Amino acid sequence: MIRQPITVSNRLGLHARAAAKLVRLASRFSSEIHISREDANQRIDSKSILGILMLAASKGTRLVISIEGRDEAEAGEAIKQLFEENFGEGN
Amino acid sequence: MVRKRERVFQGNGVSAGIVLGQALKLDSHNRVILRIRVDDVEEEVRRYLRAIEASKEQLAALKSRLEEKVGREHSIILDAHILMLEDKSLNAEILATIRDSHANAEWAVTQAADRLVHAYESLKDEYFRERHSDIEDVVERILINLSGGRPVSWEALPGDLIIVSHDFNPSNFASMDLQKVRGLVLESGGRNSHTAIISRGLRLPAVMGIQDFLPSIVSGDTLLLNGDDGQVVVNPSQKRIQSQRRRIEAFGSAAEAAPAQASPGTLTRDGKAISLRANTELPHELRAAKKSGAEGIGMFRSEFLYFRHRGGLPGLEEQLSAYRTLAREMSPHPVAIRTLDAGSESIFEAHDLASQVNPSMGLRGIRLSLHLREAFCTQLEAILRASCEGNIEIVLPMVSTVEEIRQAKALIGQVRSRLLKTPKVELKPVPIGVMIEVPAAVLALEVLAREVDFLCVGTNDLIQYMLAVDRGNPHVAYLYQPLHPSVLHCLSRIAHVAGKTKIPARICGEISSNPFYAVLLLGMGFTQLSMNPLSIPTIRRVLQEVSVESCRKIAVRTLSFATAREACEYLTDAVAKLVKMDLASYAKEILAPNSSPE
Numbered sequence: 001m002i003r004q005p006i007t008v009s010n011r012l013g014l015h016a017r018a019a020a021k022l023v024r025l026a027s028r029f030s031s032e033i034h035i036s037r038e039d040a041n042q043r044i045d046s047k048s049i050l051g052i053l054m055l056a057a058s059k060g061t062r063l064v065i066s067i068e069g070r071d072e073a074e075a076g077e078a079i080k081q082l083f084e085e086n087f088g089e090g091n
Numbered sequence: 092m093v094r095k096r097e098r099v100f101q102g103n104g105v106s107a108g109i110v111l112g113q114a115l116k117l118d119s120h121n122r123v124i125l126r127i128r129v130d131d132v133e134e135e136v137r138r139y140l141r142a143i144e145a146s147k148e149q150l151a152a153l154k155s156r157l158e159e160k161v162g163r164e165h166s167i168i169l170d171a172h173i174l175m176l177e178d179k180s181l182n183a184e185i186l187a188t189i190r191d192s193h194a195n196a197e198w199a200v201t202q203a204a205d206r207l208v209h210a211y212e213s214l215k216d217e218y219f220r221e222r223h224s225d226i227e228d229v230v231e232r233i234l235i236n237l238s239g240g241r242p243v244s245w246e247a248l249p250g251d252l253i254i255v256s257h258d259f260n261p262s263n264f265a266s267m268d269l270q271k272v273r274g275l276v277l278e279s280g281g282r283n284s285h286t287a288i289i290s291r292g293l294r295l296p297a298v299m300g301i302q303d304f305l306p307s308i309v310s311g312d313t314l315l316l317n318g319d320d321g322q323v324v325v326n327p328s329q330k331r332i333q334s335q336r337r338r339i340e341a342f343g344s345a346a347e348a349a350p351a352q353a354s355p356g357t358l359t360r361d362g363k364a365i366s367l368r369a370n371t372e373l374p375h376e377l378r379a380a381k382k383s384g385a386e387g388i389g390m391f392r393s394e395f396l397y398f399r400h401r402g403g404l405p406g407l408e409e410q411l412s413a414y415r416t417l418a419r420e421m422s423p424h425p426v427a428i429r430t431l432d433a434g435s436e437s438i439f440e441a442h443d444l445a446s447q448v449n450p451s452m453g454l455r456g457i458r459l460s461l462h463l464r465e466a467f468c469t470q471l472e473a474i475l476r477a478s479c480e481g482n483i484e485i486v487l488p489m490v491s492t493v494e495e496i497r498q499a500k501a502l503i504g505q506v507r508s509r510l511l512k513t514p515k516v517e518l519k520p521v522p523i524g525v526m527i528e529v530p531a532a533v534l535a536l537e538v539l540a541r542e543v544d545f546l547c548v549g550t551n552d553l554i555q556y557m558l559a560v561d562r563g564n565p566h567v568a569y570l571y572q573p574l575h576p577s578v579l580h581c582l583s584r585i586a587h588v589a590g591k592t593k594i595p596a597r598i599c600g601e602i603s604s605n606p607f608y609a610v611l612l613l614g615m616g617f618t619q620l621s622m623n624p625l626s627i628p629t630i631r632r633v634l635q636e637v638s639v640e641s642c643r644k645i646a647v648r649t650l651s652f653a654t655a656r657e658a659c660e661y662l663t664d665a666v667a668k669l670v671k672m673d674l675a676s677y678a679k680e681i682l683a684p685n686s687s688p689e
Contacts, residue, residue, distance in 0.1 A: 045179070049175055058218070
């Protein structure tokens with residue numbers, strides 16, 4: 001089980017396109033991957049786009065990602081990278 | 092079951108009457124999603140999964156087309172839509188509803204969607220809040236793939252329904268079973284919308300402009316609707332229902348009863364004969380027209396036949412039978428059939444015409460008919476062939492040039508001579524008139540009048556075009572002023588030219604049905620008014636009480652004011668002194684639209 005904090009740093013936040021990329025990526029792993037906002041209790045499945053959009057995570061939102069499963073290490077690394085690359089949006 | 096809490100909402104009463112009924116919520120596409128019990132749930136699950144697969148394939152195809160056109164970055168939004176279709180928790184929820192409640196897939200989908208849309212709408216961040224429109228998009232696609240997105244048949248519905256929707260197209264009246272509908276509640280719209288006008292014509296109590304109503308009710312909720320004061324009570328308490336029962340019953344029995352006895356014509360106090368005709372659209376309005384003692388149909392809006400076909404065109408036989416019924420039922424009184432006056436999207440789509448940014452100034456009325464010549468000739472043939480059943484007249488809508496009249500008359504001539512060669516077809520002469528609803532037609536009235544047998548003044552559109560105001564637009568609706576000096580001068584000019592050229596002019600707008608305006612119009616020189624059938628008895632009573640001379644004085648004075656407000660104050664006061672009947676509710680009607688937005 002991995003728990004890692006992550007901050008949304010791209011300009012538009014976890015909007016539809018970024019959310020789509022995150023879901024596509026998370027779905028590649030067999031691990032259970034959940035995301036929650038630091039400031040709220042809801043815990044959503046990162047393989048559900050409707051859940052991710054419900055997080056309404058704009059730029060600067062602090063999230064916690066918890067991953068559990070066989071490929072949790074790779075999944076954690078890949079997701080961290082996606083956030084750090086600002087979902088390929090430049091900023 | 093737990094009794095639902097009573098809640099009170101306030102909107103604008105636009106059509107009088109008080110009714111109790113159960114809500115029937117229509118979605119943004121005016122569709123009804125009914126709950127149906129399915130026995131074979133696994134087959135229903137497969138049907139749902141097939142619809143999801145079909146939706147995904149369509150979106151994938153759409154996505155690759157979009158990618159070519161605008162590039163990959165933008166087409167990714169469709170990726171989000173595809174992912175919504177694949178969303179595990181959404182699918183699980185829908186499948187559980189189907190399996191656990193034996194629900195049809197359409198119902199299960201809309202239940203889940205309603206909940207989601209609601210959740211999104213409560214988000215603080217505007218961008219994420221707006222995602223509900225993506226969900227609605229996706230749901231729309233699933234529903235179309237499930238059942239073609241067609242509205243559910245009215246046969247399956249119970250009675251005593253109150254339609255609840257965000258907005259409502261007048262054409263929807265054509266597709267619903269009015270025997271089952273008791274009232275209408277809309278979030279948008281106002282007193283002067285076409286839907287409000289039809290509601291009044293149908294004596295269908297209606298409340299419009301009621302904010303944020305849809306999220307707080309579900310189909311099946313009991314509603315107490317008061318079209319007089321605009322109040323709608325959701326799940327009213329027994330106590331409240333009891334206290335209103337007498338009024339509800341009184342309205343119900345009045346609606347059943349005949350509005351008035353047919354009477355032989357209308358004479359003013361000084362003996363001037365006034366002709367009152369009915370405007371109709373739906374077949375059952377014909378009954379109301381006959382009951383009201385209308386001396387004919389002043390304007391039959393033939394769009395009704397077209398709307399029923401959702402953009403397709405009604406065939407010759409269908410039109411012929413409708414026009415024959417009209418002519419026969421109203422005989423010996425005349426029936427003026429207005430040729431197609433729609434600029435509706437559905438018709439454009441069906442005929443591969445590009446959609447128009449500004450349809451009210453686009454290809455509509457006679458312009459559209461001259462464009463769709465074959466369909467126009469079919470309509471003309473049906474009208475001409477129905478002529479021997481009674482007394483039919485043709486009215487051409489939206490005319491702005493003499494050429495349009497000449498072209499239409501040439502086509503009527505061609506159809507007529509072709510029909511005359513057909514054995515066993517009998518034809519009677521059919522007078523031809525034009526709608527005067529474009530300001531240009533008013534200014535060129537002398538030249539237009541030479542071409543026709545009569546004029547129909549479509550005041551609803553004329554006022555809008557004259558004042559450049561869309562009365563359906565709440566921001567500018569206050570500028571829709573029938574008593575604006577320019578409107579009054581237009582009308583006065585029409586009466587004057589009609590008198591000079593001896594070409595009769597009939598007022599066919601909503602203003603005819605208001606006693607104050609009726610007095611004013613009579614004073615200007617109009618002796619033919621056409622209105623919704625249910626207003627005829629009142630207008631007849633008012634005009635029987637007045638003399639032409641007193642009305643003329645009122646008209647002259649009304650024309651002298653600089654603002655609609657002053658004209659209105661004078662007119663209501665002067666007419667109230669002239670007529671014994673209590674006209675307070677009608678005075679409210681003409682004051683309301685003139686108030687500025689402060």
